[in-house]
Amino acid sequence: MLNKKPRIPTAVTIPENLSFLQGFRDYLIAQTVSPHTRNAYLSDLIQCSECVTAYLPDWTHDDISDVLIELTKQGKSPRSIARSLSALRAFFKFLREQKIRLDNPVAAHKTPKLGRALPKDLSEQDVEALIQAPDVSTALGLRDRAMFEVLYACGLRVSELLNLRLDLINLKQGYLRITGKGNKERLVPLGEVACEWVEKYLVESRPQLYKSATDYLFLTQHGGIMSRQNFWYAIKRYALQAGIQAELSPHTMRHAFATHLLHHGADLRVVQMLLGHSDLSTTQIYTHVAQVRMQQLHEKYHPRA
Incomplete structure (x- = not known):
């Protein structure tokens, strides 16, 4: 039996108004981040950018607060919001390493408590x-x-x-x-x-x-x-x-x-x-x-x- 090659996920399409995310994608590739994680980060950032009108690389602490509030209003789970925060942390880390930002607007935002899912019980x-x-x-x-x-x-x-x-x-x-x-x-x-x-x-x-x-x-x-x-x-x-x-x-x-x-x-x-x-x-x-x-x-x- 031949071993199946692992399926490589289809790359996320970056909207024209968020073309700066292409540089972030290249950065993730250079950091050997997995295709699944890259896609997850890019998808979350695109979704977050729809929550406020401000230009994403210029976001302040308050902008990120507004995004988290909007995601909560949309019914996103704590796990989904935590993943969005991870994407934002990675993005602003990229901006700091590129000398585009000196501060970190995500630093004061704490990851939501996820809780531990109970395993399925079987009598x-x-x-x-x-x-x-x-x-x-x-x-x-x-x-x-x-x-x-x-x-x-x-x-x-x-x-x-x-x-x-x-x-x-x-x-x-x-x-x-x-x-x-x-x-x-x-x-x-x-x-x-x-x-x-x-x-x-x-x-x-x-x-x-x-x-x-x-x-x-x-x-x-x-x-x-x-x-x-x-x-x-x-x-x-x-x-x-x-x-x-x-x-x-x-x-x-x-x-x-x-x-x-x-x-x-x-x-x-x-x-x-x-x-x-x-x-x-x-x-x-x-x-x-x-x-x-x-x-x-x-x-x-x-x-x-």
Whole structure:
């Protein structure tokens, strides 16, 4: 299978009255800013320029305040406004480096608080239904069952699951060796049930899928490595088959892993280590999910709730 080239986004068309943004675009290219970020910055600046009549390079602190107020009136989200501020910061940094401006009218403007989005929650019953959905009498179904078992048992990122190699899994001792974000390695317990399904897959299914020399653990029907997109399609297909109504995401099983551990009393720092988060603040988002569950249980069972 040929590797697809990454899609390069279509360049943003700069209006004639904002032709000075061409110099900013060239500056971003010279700074090796990605095409996606360049386009986002230019689009945001064009949108911001429609909010006030003043010439953008001459904007004052008050002009930027007026722009932020107008964006808020238009119903833009805090995240969208924060991105516009980032574009303005980059633009005025460019003007200062070009000696066009000496001051920074954006400096006093603080980025809006975005908050942390709660991960999609999936009940333990839904997880069980999803895991049991594949037809394990087929090679692909057995593979999918083993993948779901590993994903839920270990809380892996989808990319970590798909890139698992045979030398990274130790069924005798029951753990995986994972290299996550930032090239950081961690050992993750696999669990007895997941070990059994992986062993069954290795004996009964993988030999049928094996077409050419590869040490990847989970193979496609053509003997290659599965893409994130195909795995996402598989999750959606099995969820539909299992009658799961909850909204899913590619990280559904990872979120369920963390949430269910906390529901059953796991320490937050242990969950942090298992997920491979370098900062505890990243893991703390799951405490909100657990607190909702605790409140529900309190209201249901406490005699004075």
